[in-house]
Amino acid sequence: MKKPLVIILFVFLSINTFASYLLIPMDAESQKNHLKAYGVTYWTLSKQLKVKWLLNYRGGSFLLPDVAEIQQECQIRGVSFEVISNNEAESILEYVSSPSQNMEAVVLEKAPKIAVYTPKGKLPWDDAVTMVLQYAEIPYETVYDEEVLNDGLLLFDWLHLHHEDFTGQYGKFYGTYRATSWYIQEKKDAEALATKLGYSKVSQDKLDVALKIRDYVVGGGFMFAMCSATDSFDIALSAEGVDICEPMFDGDGSDPSYQNKIDYNKTFAFTDFTLERSPTVYEFSSIDMTRKRVVPRTTDYFTLMEFSAKWDPIPTMLCQNHTALVKGFMGQTTAFTRDEIKSNVLVMGENKSNGEAKYIHGIKGKGFFTFYGGHDPEDYQHRVGDAKTELDLHPTSPGYRLILNNVLFPAARKKKQKT
Numbered sequence: 001m002k003k004p005l006v007i008i009l010f011v012f013l014s015i016n017t018f019a020s021y022l023l024i025p026m027d028a029e030s031q032k033n034h035l036k037a038y039g040v041t042y043w044t045l046s047k048q049l050k051v052k053w054l055l056n057y058r059g060g061s062f063l064l065p066d067v068a069e070i071q072q073e074c075q076i077r078g079v080s081f082e083v084i085s086n087n088e089a090e091s092i093l094e095y096v097s098s099p100s101q102n103m104e105a106v107v108l109e110k111a112p113k114i115a116v117y118t119p120k121g122k123l124p125w126d127d128a129v130t131m132v133l134q135y136a137e138i139p140y141e142t143v144y145d146e147e148v149l150n151d152g153l154l155l156f157d158w159l160h161l162h163h164e165d166f167t168g169q170y171g172k173f174y175g176t177y178r179a180t181s182w183y184i185q186e187k188k189d190a191e192a193l194a195t196k197l198g199y200s201k202v203s204q205d206k207l208d209v210a211l212k213i214r215d216y217v218v219g220g221g222f223m224f225a226m227c228s229a230t231d232s233f234d235i236a237l238s239a240e241g242v243d244i245c246e247p248m249f250d251g252d253g254s255d256p257s258y259q260n261k262i263d264y265n266k267t268f269a270f271t272d273f274t275l276e277r278s279p280t281v282y283e284f285s286s287i288d289m290t291r292k293r294v295v296p297r298t299t300d301y302f303t304l305m306e307f308s309a310k311w312d313p314i315p316t317m318l319c320q321n322h323t324a325l326v327k328g329f330m331g332q333t334t335a336f337t338r339d340e341i342k343s344n345v346l347v348m349g350e351n352k353s354n355g356e357a358k359y360i361h362g363i364k365g366k367g368f369f370t371f372y373g374g375h376d377p378e379d380y381q382h383r384v385g386d387a388k389t390e391l392d393l394h395p396t397s398p399g400y401r402l403i404l405n406n407v408l409f410p411a412a413r414k415k416k417q418k419t
Contacts (some may be wrong), residue, residue: 004111020066023082024074026059028322033395036077037062038404039136044070045111045411053317053408055309056103057096060320060405063089063105065389066257068338077137078395104309106317112157112222112410114140117164117213117229127162128226128376128389132400138407145193148209153216158408161229163332163375166210166236167284169249171228171332174281178248200398201250202253203236203243210236214268217298218365227331231287232369234267240265246279250413268369269362273340282332290334297380300328302335302351302358318361318370318405319348326398328358331375331382336360349402356419359402370406377403 024037031037041051052063064070074081084092096103105299116130120142132413133140143152143159153159165171170187177183194205210233225233229312235244242255242261254277255261264271274286283291304324307315326349328335335356341347342362349359361370375382377399378389394400 008196020086020331021071021084022064022074022083023089023092024062024064024323025080025082026061026320028059028396030058030080030082031322031396032080033078034059034322034401035132035136035391035395035397035404037079037174038401038408039138040064040073040077040079041108042111042136042138042411043073045108051108051411052093053106053108053320053412054092054096054103055106055316055320056101057092059322060317063092064391065263078214099310102306102309104313104316106313107413108408108411109413110411112407113155114138114158114407115143115153115156116140116160116162117144118142118162119144127160128400129160129162129224129403131376131389132391132403134408136404138404145197145205145209148212149197151212153212153221156221158222158224158407159213159216161213161223161225161233163227164229164232165284166206166229166232167239168201168206168236168245169279169284170202172276172279172282172284174248175282192314201245203245203250207236207240211240214364217268217367217369219412220366222367222406222410223369224372224403225369226372226403227375228284230336230373231270231273231284234270234287235273235284237266237268238262238264239275239381240266244275246277248279267342268364269342269345269360269371270336270340271342273337284333286334287340288333289337289354290330290332292337293334293338293354293356295328295351295354300351300380301325302328302349304349304359305347313412314349314368314409315346315361319410320358320405321398322396323398323399326358326402327377327380329374329377329380329399331373333373335373368409374401 025031036182044064054061103283135379194202199205242258244258246254270287276283280353304319335358338355338357345360345362347357347360356371378394
């Protein structure tokens with residue numbers, strides 16, 4: 001009987017035992033499918049094999065053990081790779097470790113267990129992260145309010161949130177879509193779930209979910225959020241105990257002075273923002289730049305920051321790409337007002353001319369969070385009912401690479417603090 005791959009390869013658990021290696025290049029010229037390259041790397045980690053992530057070396061390349069099964073996976077998935085000798089690998093690692101190079105080799109040890117927060121029945125292409133996870137063939141599980149409230153997040157290393165509304169205002173779609181069948185049904189479903197879970201209002205349910213997610217991060221979890229999940233999450237935390245919902249959302253009036261009761265100390269990333277009071281305006285607060293933007297589509301790009309790979313490996317990992325200039329894209333929350341981001345939060349991607357941050361990262365307790373503005377990196381202005389993005393047409397997407405950097409981030413070996 002054929003033994004499982006993990007048993008056959010148990011003597012090779014350390015990457016240094018291999019006589020030769022596979023280099024998966026991630027530069028623009030050499031890699032045919034950057035997105036599936038992350039999937040091969042994840043697959044390798046899932047076999048209890050270690051990988052070295054060569055930060056800033058040829059676009060953030062991966063160094064893997066030279067195993068026939070891994071070569072086969074690369075070929076099946078259309079991922080470019082190079083077989084190199086032990087001496088060549090040592091030469092590369094020596095070059096990467098040189099003090100004169102802004103590079104670093106980070107060991108990836110364990111395939112992180114991934115959860116996506118999404119309601120049952122949601123189509124995968126409604127969410128850029130589930131779409132790219134499926135395309136890269138990286139496994140994930142879905143969770144929603146019931147699982148989160150029952151501490152189900154403790155089973156996972158990484159959590160993704162997308163266009164969820166944690167304020168209980170149903171995405172602020174009321175002005176345009178309140179008479180549509182899908183809006184009416186989603187509102188009914190949300191109310192039924194809240195009632196089932198013992199809440200009289202959806203906003204109360206969503207607040208408790210947000211608090212559970214906060215505790216998950218504080219306890220050491222990794223949270224990645226896009227689109228309206230970014231600002232609505234922080235707004236919900238800041239408005240704990242304050243009614244900010246109008247009657248069409250929760251059946252009673254809001255606190256007339258709620259803006260003065262917002263507690264910015266409770267948020268992850270944002271401060272000093274002003275909430276949008278009108279229920280007919282498709283906007284949560286001044287955090288979002290969508291209605292304030294003056295950037296033409298043809299020149300809408302954001303720049304990735306450069307960090308020290310040896311001293312700041314975390315933001316360096318999260319910014320690995322084959323270009324420093326990434327196409328912009330919109331969403332309910334397109335980007336973040338630069339002046340309303342807390343000083344201890346790191347801006348990793350920005351459009352400086354427009355005063356907006358696109359991609360930010362921070363530490364909360366023992367855990368980490370990353371907020372990425374916009375809905376779909378390859379669909380500039382996604383609207384309700386638009387066709388899904390076919391990632392086969394965008395296998396080298398820099399915007400989607402940023403998502404997958406975050407997926408692999410929890411796999412990195414944790415270094416001791418230098419101080």
